[in-house]
Amino acid sequence: MFRKILIANRGEVALRIIRACEELGIKSVAIYSEADAKSLYVKKADEAYLIPGDPIRAYLDYVRIVDLAKSVGADAIHPGYGFLAENADFARYCISKGITFIGPSPEHIELFGDKVKAKRKMAELGIPTIPGSPEPLKNYEDALHYAREIGFPVILKSAYGGGGRGMRVVRSEEELPRLFESGYREAETFFGKGDLFVEKYLDNPKHIEVQIIGDKYGNVVHLGERDCSVQRKHQKIIEITPCPVLPNSIRNKMLGLSVRAMMQVGYESAGTLEFLVDLKTGQFYFIEMNTRLQVEHTITEMVTGIDIVETMIRVAMGEPLPFTQNEITFRGYAMEFRINAEDPRRNFAPAPGKITAYYSPGGPGVRMDAGVYKDYVIPPYYDSMIAKLSVWALTWERLLARGKRAIDEFIVRGVPTNIPLHRQIIRDPDFRSGYFGIRFLEEKLPTYN
Ligand code: ADP
Numbered sequence: 001m002f003r004k005i006l007i008a009n010r011g012e013v014a015l016r017i018i019r020a021c022e023e024l025g026i027k028s029v030a031i032y033s034e035a036d037a038k039s040l041y042v043k044k045a046d047e048a049y050l051i052p053g054d055p056i057r058a059y060l061d062y063v064r065i066v067d068l069a070k071s072v073g074a075d076a077i078h079p080g081y082g083f084l085a086e087n088a089d090f091a092r093y094c095i096s097k098g099i100t101f102i103g104p105s106p107e108h109i110e111l112f113g114d115k116v117k118a119k120r121k122m123a124e125l126g127i128p129t130i131p132g133s134p135e136p137l138k139n140y141e142d143a144l145h146y147a148r149e150i151g152f153p154v155i156l157k158s159a160y161g162g163g164g165r166g167m168r169v170v171r172s173e174e175e176l177p178r179l180f181e182s183g184y185r186e187a188e189t190f191f192g193k194g195d196l197f198v199e200k201y202l203d204n205p206k207h208i209e210v211q212i213i214g215d216k217y218g219n220v221v222h223l224g225e226r227d228c229s230v231q232r233k234h235q236k237i238i239e240i241t242p243c244p245v246l247p248n249s250i251r252n253k254m255l256g257l258s259v260r261a262m263m264q265v266g267y268e269s270a271g272t273l274e275f276l277v278d279l280k281t282g283q284f285y286f287i288e289m290n291t292r293l294q295v296e297h298t299i300t301e302m303v304t305g306i307d308i309v310e311t312m313i314r315v316a317m318g319e320p321l322p323f324t325q326n327e328i329t330f331r332g333y334a335m336e337f338r339i340n341a342e343d344p345r346r347n348f349a350p351a352p353g354k355i356t357a358y359y360s361p362g363g364p365g366v367r368m369d370a371g372v373y374k375d376y377v378i379p380p381y382y383d384s385m386i387a388k389l390s391v392w393a394l395t396w397e398r399l400l401a402r403g404k405r406a407i408d409e410f411i412v413r414g415v416p417t418n419i420p421l422h423r424q425i426i427r428d429p430d431f432r433s434g435y436f437g438i439r440f441l442e443e444k445l446p447t448y449n
Contacts, residue, residue: 002026002076002317005102006069007045008090009080010059011371012388013293014041017078020309029074031065033058035379040371047072055381059083062090066097076100076316078309082383085292086113086162102316104269104291112271112289116159116197122273122286125261130276130285132199143180144173146198153201156180158187158194164234165190169201204437205276207231208243208284210258211300213270213308215315220262221325222255223300223308229438230425232348237418237441238425239296239336241303244396244434250282259325270297270312279435295388298369299334302392332392333399337407339370339387341378343416350384353377356414361406365392378415386417400432424448 005021006029007014014030018041021028030045033055042048049068051058059065062084069077077094079085085103088110094101103109112118116136119129133146136159147154147170156179158166166187168179180196188194207228214220227243228236242251258273271291277284297308306328315321343351358374370387372378378386391406393399404426410419425431428444 002100002313004029004046004072004074004076005313006031006065006072006074006077006099007041007080008059008062008065008077008084009082010036010039010382011041012369012385013080013082013295014039015044015371016369017080017309018044020307020313023307024310024313026313029069029072031058031068033381035381038376040373040376055379062087062093066090066093066099069094069099070097074099076102076313078102078313079292081292081295086290088113100316102269102312104267104271108265108267108271109291111265112291114159115157115161115288118289119286121265122261122289125257125264127257127261127273127286128284130199130202130287133197136195136197137180140177140180143196143198144176147173147176150198150200153203154198155201156183156196156198158183158191159197160191160193160195161187163190166194166196167234170198202276202278202285204439205278206243206246206436207236207274207438208246208254208277209272209274209294210254211270211272211294211297211308212258212262212267213311213315213321214262214267215321216268216318217320218263218266219321219324220259220267221321221323221328222259223304223306223328224330225251225254226296226299228296229436230431230441231438232441232445234438236296237338238422239299241299241334242330244333245279246277247282250277250284254284269315270294270308276438279437295338295385296336298367298388298390299336299392302334302365302367302390303330303332304328305331332394333396334390334392335399335403337389337391337403337422338385338418339389339410339412339422340384340418341386341412341415342384342418344418344421345416348418350380351378351416352380352384353415355386355412357411358413359409359411360387361389361409363406363409365402366390366406367392386412396434400426421448 030048035055088106168183184194211223230238
């Protein structure tokens with residue numbers, strides 16, 4: 001068993017990993033920037049070390065982080081999500097210094113971090129992918145060539161990106177020059193590399209993703225799927241498992257193909273294969289793979305009873321998966337609400353500041369993952385997500401009732417949040433029907449008050 005794990009992250013996910021360590025009898029080491037000195041996870045960790053200087057660099061300076069891990073006697077590092085989680089050089093550096101990286105191999109991080117290569121690999125493994133350019137686009141002429149070949153509408157996407165950055169939906173040839181230019185610039189700002197690729201834009205599909213986990217011995221299982229179609233600006237707002245309207249025939253095919261592909265590549269640790277699904281035709285298409293713990297892993301934990309963070313730690317230590325596919329059971333439905341500190345009157349701009357009142361929901365089937373408390377001051381440097389409310393119930397109907405009850409109980413004052421938006425979504429008949437696609441929220445927003 002590891003004796004000590006350093007967590008190269010902050011906020012609610014740092015706390016999530018500390019909780020797993022505590023239950024496993026492993027000492028936890030937190031790192032924090034000056035801006036995070038008063039964060040909950042810093043208080044909860046067994047040890048915490050300040051990384052002075054730039055508040056963002058504190059969580060990205062991996063040489064410094066790995067050196068710290070060595071000097072405090074940590075055996076392993078858990079990267080959480082975001083920051084260094086999908087940085088293959090970081091994983092490699094950990095290994096070179098004798099620190100276990102809790103995640104997949106650097107080769108897999110690298111392969112799936114390149115979206116164009118990842119699509120090609122998945123196609124080779126028999127998974128359907130969306131028609132698109134076979135390489136990142138060299139220039140505008142290249143973009144035009146492939147866009148014409150595929151046919152408008154198309155979507156430009158950052159080859160190495162995430163969080164919807166650099167993404168542009170292009171409806172006609174006239175729009176292409178401007179959107180190519182602005183997408184490239186945004187990708188360059190966020191990822192250091194502006195490379196874009198282009199693919200067919202699907203009309204309001206569902207975003208459905210498959211959670212998988214594997215060990216060092218070639219065992220891979222799936223933990224079901226999640227419907228992440230409720231999005232704003234290509235960012236998830238609510239996730240649900242299982243998808244209440246997905247026909248079993250499609251589900252089983254997606255889950256089966258995902259597990260088989262991951263077995264073929266020998267994938268270790270937790271990972272998520274993201275698909276777009278056209279419910280009208282029953283077609284599904286792989287879009288990307290995330291080689292890390294995901295924000296929405298909580299709902300999968302609720303329906304399976306499996307602790308995904310614990311399982312990541314165990315397989316990193318060299319233990320075989322503690323369950324076979326047949327031993328995994330799925331019970332009921334779960335839904336996660338991402339609570340963001342953002343101002344709906346200012347186009348959902350991040351709204352840092354002091355929380356003056358905080359009452360989180362409770363009662364049956366409610367799980368809270370939050371990094372904040374009353375009088376906490378949300379720093380302006382990071383992601384605006386301050387809490388995750390996850391809810392479980394035996395049936396979809398009951399989940400809707402419980403989700404509504406729980407989100408109505410949630411009170412945060414001092415900063416604006418998207419809680420009022422969640423209250424509208426959970427009451428929306430189109431949401432409740434389950435038959436909504438990725439455009440659902442953008443179309444509804446103007447009709448909400
Ligand atoms: P990121 O890594 O930036 O999050 P993804 O490839 O995961 O990018 O896509 C994020 C979201 O963008 C998807 O959930 C979907 O809403 C939208 N999207 C991506 N590709 C397409 C496509 N080909 N057609 C329609 N929507 C898409």
